[in-house]
Structure formats: structure tokens, C-alpha cells
Amino acid sequence: MAFDSTAHYVATDALKQAVNAAILLERPLLIKGEPGTGKTLLAEELATSLDTQLVTWHVKSTTKAAQGLYEYDAVSRLRDSQLGIDGVENVANYIKPGKLWEAFSAEKRVVLLIDEIDKADIEFPNDLLQELDRMEFYVYETDQTVRARHRPIIIITSNNEKELPDAFLRRCFFHYIAFPDRDTLQAIIDVHYPGLAPRLVNAALEIFFDLREAPGLKKKPSTSELIDWLKLLLADELAQETLHSPEPNEALPPLAGALIKNEQDTHLLERLAFMLRRQGR
The missing domain is CATH 1.10.8 (Helicase, Ruva Protein; domain 3)
Known part of the structure; x- marks a missing residue:
């Protein structure tokens, strides 16, 4: 399952080695480089080359790690209970799966792209450590544990807007995409x-x-x-x-x-x- 250049993407030998090493180690691949050097496109082409789904989580400055797991819409449930809508007693109806949940529950191994992780709060990477290590998380509202059916290939991009925590870096395989010659x-x-x-x-x-x-x-x-x-x-x-x-x-x-x-x-x-x-x- 080695990654190589594709019809639409030119990968250097160093980048190919980094992708294949991360897959072998089952570690997230942390990619840095100048904007416009193909970091996001790498995940897209990797998914295409492996004939699998790409699950993309675009990180913003307001994004919280918990949103990648799931979101519980308590406000909608309260409103529906006041209106007497059927199904309000089932809390699962108000749980919205996040991108990690989507990747964990996929029927085949997918590529999960966590794009521009450095845009979020400094605690964002640390808040994902356990989930990325164990490939599972707990849903308190429904008393269930969501486990990865197949460990996704995780690509994480950063534009170096802020430093990432050492504990997070220790769990990643790192590669810097140098500007092409x-x-x-x-x-x-x-x-x-x-x-x-x-x-x-x-x-x-x-x-x-x-x-x-x-x-x-x-x-x-x-x-x-x-x-x-x-x-x-x-x-x-x-x-x-x-x-x-x-x-x-x-x-x-x-x-x-x-x-x-x-x-x-x-x-x-x-x-x-x-x-x-x-x-x-």
C-alpha cells in the first residue's frame, strides 16, 4: 500500500517516505510547509491512490476538539419537548457525529485530514491525544463507546501559525514540504x-x-x-x-x-x- 506520485500530484522521494512511514507506524502524519505547497492536496491524492474515502475536518479559530467527536444539541431537544414532538425521549436523535466519529465508523479504512490544526486554540491538539492514541471515545449522553472499525490514515496540516504541544508532536510523524526546486x-x-x-x-x-x-x-x-x-x-x-x-x-x-x-x-x-x-x- 505504498504511496507514490499520482497523475495529478508530484511527490518528492522524501514525502513518499514520510507518508509510507506514518502508515507503517500507524501514527498521524504532521505536514508543514508554505501555504500553497500541496499539503491539503496530499491527503486528497492519497485517498484517491488508495481508492478510499477522504474525511476532511477543516479547523477554524473557534473549533473545539470535542466537535470532532460529536455535538449534543440540547437546545433543540428542549424546544422539541416543549412542542411535544415525537422522539424527544431518545437522546441519540440529538447527537451529531463529528469527523472523527465518521472516520471511526467507516466500513473501510479512510484517510482523515485534520486541516490547518494550528488555527485552533493551543489546547486543541492536546485534547485529541487520547482519542488519536486509543482510536476510541466515550459518548456520555448515550453511554456508548465509539471505537474505530479500521484505524484511519491521519494527515494533519499546519501553516506554523503557532507552536504545537510537545506531547502532541511526540505522537506524530513529521515532514516539512520544502519549496520545490x-x-x-x-x-x-x-x-x-x-x-x-x-x-x-x-x-x-x-x-x-x-x-x-x-x-x-x-x-x-x-x-x-x-x-x-x-x-x-x-x-x-x-x-x-x-x-x-x-x-x-x-x-x-x-x-x-x-x-x-x-x-x-x-x-x-x-x-x-x-x-x-x-x-x-
């Missing part, structure tokens, strides 16, 4: 746009890496943004001509809004271009 980016482009003219790809990659290396840039363009930019270039012949024959007075590449996402970086690049012109470059 030029050859890997070329392979990623080939997956999305096979047969793309080498002249266009080379020109786009030159500009892309120049932008990423610009000193002081607040947000460097990501892999996913490069793919979006290429899609726009393919649909705009005038932009392609500008790309191949750049004017020295142009501070930004054509359709730069796909790559540059804030006004600070726009102004920075304009200033850098102005300074280069003054130096006679």
Missing part, C-alpha cells in the same frame, strides 16, 4: 499543463523565482499561484508577448495579481524596479 516545479507544471511550450515555461519560471528572491517580500508566490498564473497566461496571448519581450519600465509581470497578493509587495517591487533603472540596469 526548479526541476520539481517543472514536473508539477508538466502534470497540470502537459505539452506546454518550453519557451513559455522557462520565461515564467525565471520571473517566478526572481519574485520569490526579491528582498523584503511579505508574501512569496507559491506553487499553486504559479499554476494559476500559467493558466491565465495560456488564455492571454498579449500577456505571453509581454512575458517574452519584457519592457524595462515594467515593474511587475503581466497578470501579476495571480502572484502578488498585497499592496506592500506591489509597492516594494515598483521601488526595486525604479532603483534598478536608476543604476542603469
